[in-house]
Amino acid sequence: MRFLQPIFFLIVMLLTAVPVQAGESRGEKGGFDLKEVIFGHVQDAYQWHITDFNGHAVVLHLPMIFYSQSTGFHVYCSSQFEHEPDANLLRKGPDGFYIKGGHDEKGQVVEMVGSQLKPVMFDISITKTVLVLFIDSIILLLCILIPARWCRKHKIDDPAPKGFTGLMHMFIMSVYEDIVKSTLGEKADKYAPYLLTCFFFIFIVNLLGVVPFPPGGGNLTGNITCTMFLALCTFIVVNVTGSRDYWKEIFWGDVPWWLKVPVPLMPFIEFFGIFIKPVALMIRLFANMLAGHVIAISLSCLIFVMFAIEGLLGQVLGSCITVVSVLMSIFMMVLEVLVCYIQAMVFTMLSAVFIMMSNHKHEHS
Amino acid sequence: MSLITPDFGLFFWMTVVFLAVFFILWKYGFPVIIKMENDRKAFIDESLKNAREANERLANIKIESEAILQEAHTKQAEILKEAAATRDAIVNDAKDKANIEGARIIEDARQLIQKEKEAAIADIRKQVAQLSVEVAEKILRKELSSENKQMDMIARLLDEVTVSK
Numbered sequence: 001m002r003f004l005q006p007i008f009f010l011i012v013m014l015l016t017a018v019p020v021q022a023g024e025s026r027g028e029k030g031g032f033d034l035k036e037v038i039f040g041h042v043q044d045a046y047q048w049h050i051t052d053f054n055g056h057a058v059v060l061h062l063p064m065i066f067y068s069q070s071t072g073f074h075v076y077c078s079s080q081f082e083h084e085p086d087a088n089l090l091r092k093g094p095d096g097f098y099i100k101g102g103h104d105e106k107g108q109v110v111e112m113v114g115s116q117l118k119p120v121m122f123d124i125s126i127t128k129t130v131l132v133l134f135i136d137s138i139i140l141l142l143c144i145l146i147p148a149r150w151c152r153k154h155k156i157d158d159p160a161p162k163g164f165t166g167l168m169h170m171f172i173m174s175v176y177e178d179i180v181k182s183t184l185g186e187k188a189d190k191y192a193p194y195l196l197t198c199f200f201f202i203f204i205v206n207l208l209g210v211v212p213f214p215p216g217g218g219n220l221t222g223n224i225t226c227t228m229f230l231a232l233c234t235f236i237v238v239n240v241t242g243s244r245d246y247w248k249e250i251f252w253g254d255v256p257w258w259l260k261v262p263v264p265l266m267p268f269i270e271f272f273g274i275f276i277k278p279v280a281l282m283i284r285l286f287a288n289m290l291a292g293h294v295i296a297i298s299l300s301c302l303i304f305v306m307f308a309i310e311g312l313l314g315q316v317l318g319s320c321i322t323v324v325s326v327l328m329s330i331f332m333m334v335l336e337v338l339v340c341y342i343q344a345m346v347f348t349m350l351s352a353v354f355i356m357m358s359n360h361k362h363e364h365s
Numbered sequence: 366m367s368l369i370t371p372d373f374g375l376f377f378w379m380t381v382v383f384l385a386v387f388f389i390l391w392k393y394g395f396p397v398i399i400k401m402e403n404d405r406k407a408f409i410d411e412s413l414k415n416a417r418e419a420n421e422r423l424a425n426i427k428i429e430s431e432a433i434l435q436e437a438h439t440k441q442a443e444i445l446k447e448a449a450a451t452r453d454a455i456v457n458d459a460k461d462k463a464n465i466e467g468a469r470i471i472e473d474a475r476q477l478i479q480k481e482k483e484a485a486i487a488d489i490r491k492q493v494a495q496l497s498v499e500v501a502e503k504i505l506r507k508e509l510s511s512e513n514k515q516m517d518m519i520a521r522l523l524d525e526v527t528v529s530k
Binding site: 039042043044106122123124125126127129130133134137140141144145147148151152154156157160168169172173176189192193194196197201223224225226228229230233290 | 369372374378380382383401405408
């Protein structure tokens with residue numbers, strides 16, 4: 001044990017040398033492009049590049065569906081487009097369609113009209129993230145509907161459920177009691193389905209994002225579109241169910257008159273608050289999950305960055321860093337599992353709080 | 366940068382899938398589980414309450430039964446005491462009655478005996494008188510068989526009468 005500490009320090013010292021060496025190795029032939037790997041993992045793509053095996057890319061090709069203004073609907077398989085982009089960063093596909101951008105990037109689909117490239121009108125392709133959304137939704141439905149089926153098949157005085165059903169009942173009730181009910185009180189039952197769906201959707205998507213291979217490994221809650229949609233849902237629920245007091249509080253709040261009469265300072269701030277709250281929800285979840293993914297991938301990539309350094313130094317550094325990287329990855333994984341729960345809880349709790357605030361009625365004396 | 370620009374396709378699918386999931390879970394998922402769990406909780410609480418009450422009642426019943434037993438004991442003792450008193454009274458009464466009756470019977474017997482005795486005495490007297498008369502007659506007959514003797518007799522009798530006068 002006495003020797004472990006110096007060794008650990010040595011490894012950490014070596015770690016500090018990484019950026020310099022990595023920077024040098026960049027651009028060399030056969031060098032390791034960290035940026036491309038990381039963004040390839042966290043960003044959406046038209047195909048699911050699972051891994052490289054024996055020099056061949058193992059890719060799950062997915063359907064591409066888009067609507068072009070000039071030629072209508074098109075359905076292709078992503079394998080019909082070339083994997084490597086050409087000199088203009090365009091991936092050639094059939095019928096004069098191209099994908100802009102790198103090979104694992106979800107670029108815009110453009111159409112060659114005449115000699116000009118025109119983006120297609122809308123694009124509802126089943127991309128990697130959409131596929132992850134489907135898989136996660138099915139898992140979510142199974143996780144909730146199986147325990148719900150137990151409830152329909154059993155009477156109230158039957159023995160308590162065991163195993164997975166028991167766990168899910170306990171989990172659902174813990175979220176319901178501690179997050180929804182403790183915030184919303186007697187209105188809990190009205191909003192519980194929405195808030196619980198949010199919680200379990202986010203939780204399961206987060207958790208499957210941590211799993212490093214399919215069906216996990218997608219980055220759905222780390223995608224701003226997903227969090228934007230969820231935040232939008234909360235925004236709609238909050239403002240549609242808002243009481244008269246809530247709107248009065250915004251436009252004619254209980255503040256000194258000079259804060260609202262000549263210059264409507266408070267109403268202005270309050271009005272922007274309506275939009276800032278869901279935006280905060282959106283950014284918080286997105287940033288947390290994206291950061292988790294980036295850190296996890298970066299730690300794994302350190303090994304490859306080190307081995308990419310030429311010569312003996314690369315071998316030594318790579319070997320050392322492997323140990324550190326695996327240890328750190330384990331730590332980060334454990335932390336990520338915690339973050340998965342915390343972020344789901346934070347989103348649900350804040351949604352519940354916003355709903356509670358907008359539903360609040362003042363007792364006028 | 367595509368990292369922070371929302372994507373229309375994903376948004377479209379997100380809307381479709383999330384709303385579908387939400388409505389399915391709203392209809393068949395969470396409310397069912399929450400209702401079941403709340404009902405079960407209420408049921409368990411109710412059962413616990415009932416069990417506690419039943420225990421209390423059982424304890425009360427024990428106490429009550431003991432009280433009833435105690436009461437029964439006292440009553441029994443009382444009844445026994447009363448019975449003894451009644452018995453004594455009856456016995457005493459009977460004794461008294463028997464005494465009185467006995468006395469009466471004895472008295473009657475005595476009276477009867479007295480009467481019988483008197484009757485017997487009267488009878489005896491009569492017979493004695495008769496016998497005396499017969500004896501006297503026989504004696505007289507024997508005594509007065511001669512003239513002299515009759516004369517003596519008359520004389521003595523006359524003497525006696527005069528002496529007594």
